[in-house]
Amino acid sequence: MQLYKDQHLRVHNSLTGKKEVFEPINEGHIGMYVCGPTVYSNVHLGNCRTFMSFDMIFRYFKHLGYKVRYVRNITDAGHLENDADEGEDKIAKKAKLEQIEPMEVVQRYTVDFHNTLQKFNFLPPSIEPTATGHIIEQIEIIKEIIEKGYAYEINGSVYFDVIKFNESNEYGKLSGRKLEDMIANTRELTAQSEKKNPQDFALWKKAEPQHIMRWPSPWGDGFPGWHLECTAMSTKYLGETFDIHGGGMDLKFPHHECEIAQAEASNGKSPVKYWLHANMLTLNGKKMSKSTGNNIYPFEIFSGENDILSKAYSPSVVRFFMMQAHYTSILDLSDDALLASEKGYNRLMDGLENLEKLKTTNTSNFDVKAWKQKCYDAMNDDFNTPILISHLFDAVKRINLIKEGKETITEEDKALLQQTMNSFVFDILGLENQKSVGEDTNALGGVVELLIKLRNEARANKDFATSDKIRDELNALGIQLKDGKEGTTFSIN
Template sequence: MNYFDTYPLHITNSLTGQKERFTPVNPGHVGIYVCGPTVYSDVHLGNVRTFMMFDVATRYLRFLGYKVRYVRNITDVGHLENDADEGEDKIAKKARIEQLEPMEVVKHYTEGFHEVMRQFNILPPSIEPSATGHIVEQIEIVKKLLEKGLAYEVNGSVYFDVTKYDTLHHYGILSGRVIEELLESGRKLDSQDEKRNRIDFAVWKKASPYHIMRWPSPWGDGFPGWHIECTVMSTKYLGETFDIHGGGLDLKFPHHECEIAQAVGANGKSPVNYWMHSNMLTVNGQKMSKSLGNSFLPRELFAGTHKLLDKGYGPMTVRFFMLQSHYSSTLDFSNDALQAAEKGFKRLASALANVKKLAHSGNVTPDAKLSETLNGQVDALFNEMSDDFNTAKTLAVLFDMASRINDFKSGNTPLSSVSSEDFERFRKAYVAFMEDVLGLKEEETQNDALLEGVINVLIELRKKARQDKNFALSDKIRDELKARGVQLMDGKNGEMTYSID
């Protein structure tokens, strides 16, 4: 079923700064490209947030009924130190230090990246091209830029002429940077610099005799610049103009700005209709960075081995935590926030398990107001997610639905109050938005199973106490569990259920 006409999607476009109704290039089809990892180190949480954002966007677009081609590249050439036009290739440097072949480094960290994606339940892309697999195409687009006079060759290296491009088009259209200010603020050219202007960037670099990763080209042995690979791979697999592209906010300039310039320069048209960027992570209010010692890897988060963590948290708890904030907002990690997220996720996961077990008998004693409420909550799920993939507000609706599920489970609200059709729509929506759209699945550990067993034993003891009219013991069990975050709910016919706050 196609929902995209019933629940139209709006996206905040980084190119215009406006929230716009999404209209794909090809009706019913969507092309998405996200800049993937440079595989010379372990993936960090900032990367995870970006890939999770695009995972949710892809999931929801497919759920709406679009056919989506999602492309996420692997940068296995390696950016130069400080992402500059001079210095040592990061993958080659890692290979030299560890006395490995560059492709051994690439294989190791690519496999590690895929494992982290699997742990966070981030679906694989439709296509995952690599930079080294597209050297020929990168050389061809460099040739095209040279032919159009938008690039120039010096001593075996080729540079993009930014000032020349800006006279014909608009350099800074995405980031809002002004070329005159860039010329003033950039570093001064020295006598050894090959560039015509300080803001020009390499699309092909001549390899020094010691550079490991190198390929033959019309200009001699060399390697592609940082930005050219994404221009090549995105347009190859999605067309010269496609729907959605983006990444972390740090890539907006210069990487994505340069991508636009290269594509417009080579093909004469804007490559992307909607740009999306995820915001940065902070820890206790400070920017997350290695230099501050507050950056931690996913495995440290899961195991709780980092000095800033009181304990470990499961991948689904962390995924839930990240989805509690809109992708364009900063996200602050703290022990308190993670502990609250753990409780919140358990509440939604418990409702997920419960709603799957509920079955409508078919008998109905209609409550029109309740039916209206349930259908309104389903519509709200679509409306919130269609408002720029607002996962935070979508989760708020799911919490309201979880409360209703608990009422159905306990018998406080009979299922017969609504029609089987209304309940089935409600049930399917809760399950689908949890699992298919937000990618949240039940995360049961050995400790969770043990806790559930202990609580069920206490529930049985409380039932027995009530049968024996030992209300003091019954109340004591209820109050002690409540003090520890376990809320017992008394239903009809002596049934008891619980939720974890």
């Protein structure tokens, strides 16, 4: 029995601006495409947030029992530097700068990307195709668009004819723009453009002699335009229409708008049923930007080597911090916010550990089934992880009360609670318990237990000087002792 038959999901569709009941095109199967990174520099934290949102969504779909094909591309051909004639491939430019082969740049930053995502405990997508691996498919789509009359060739380059397209289709429907307004607001380009009008975008660019990344085509040597790779790869692996297309909010226009135009022009169908957009991450209230220095890389957070934060934070704490905000909201990263999240994260993980050791009775005054459904309701409402987390904290509170003997739980309810907590915390939110050091299994745990024993002996003898010394010095080492009704436990932070 698949869970999705009971759990009815609603998603916010950017195309309509509304929350809609989610119904996949083919029952039980989901095709999802997410625009991946351009691998010309280290992946930054804002990128990670977007991919993390879709990782969580991917995880939830899988949890519900869907068969998901999740395609997330690697853009290794680079995008055009700009719209004008001097268009230059971003990756080629970086390569020249560093005097290495373009594919060397691609390789280096692809590895960085994968390493970083792995630290954040990402699930790998089903397919991770590259733009350079799909040049032939891209050329085929260009041919089709030309055939249908929505593109034209000039001097070895091919451009999409937006005005022509807009006569029969609606260019701008995703981002809420009107072509007339865009024409009226066009900024004057100083460089003379060969395009028929400024709204047209490149499908194929002629390669200048100095351009390293180049492929032969019916229009001469060149390279594909900015938006084409996603159309080519999503169509190839998910079909002409598929369920979900995701990406960062900043890609809505022009990138996703152009994808819609390319697909509609080439095969006459709107490519995507649900468009999902993840919102931006800001740093101290401002846009992340390398040029202003308001920027931080994941590895700088993990190591603590940065000028912005007071200490290092583990990947799972950062993940928890991001999951505390809804994916469609702008989230602001700051030291205060991370500090608060870290404490909350520790509380959640302590709760999970306490749950394991909970004593059970014949009666239960915690309605675990009702609580469990509330967790699903939160996720079913457009993946509302902040509400889910509030329910998880409710459970932590109940766990602590049961531990104190103020409430009770049956063996059966305890098992259900454990199973549900583990599903949501680890499988769906993708968190990891990175704070405990295996209290019972390593030497450190044994040493701390020994000290707890010595301390309790001292306390029994009213030798508080000794007992407090043990407690305070352990605390200084980051080991916190917790006296409870059932004895003393500890946690390592």
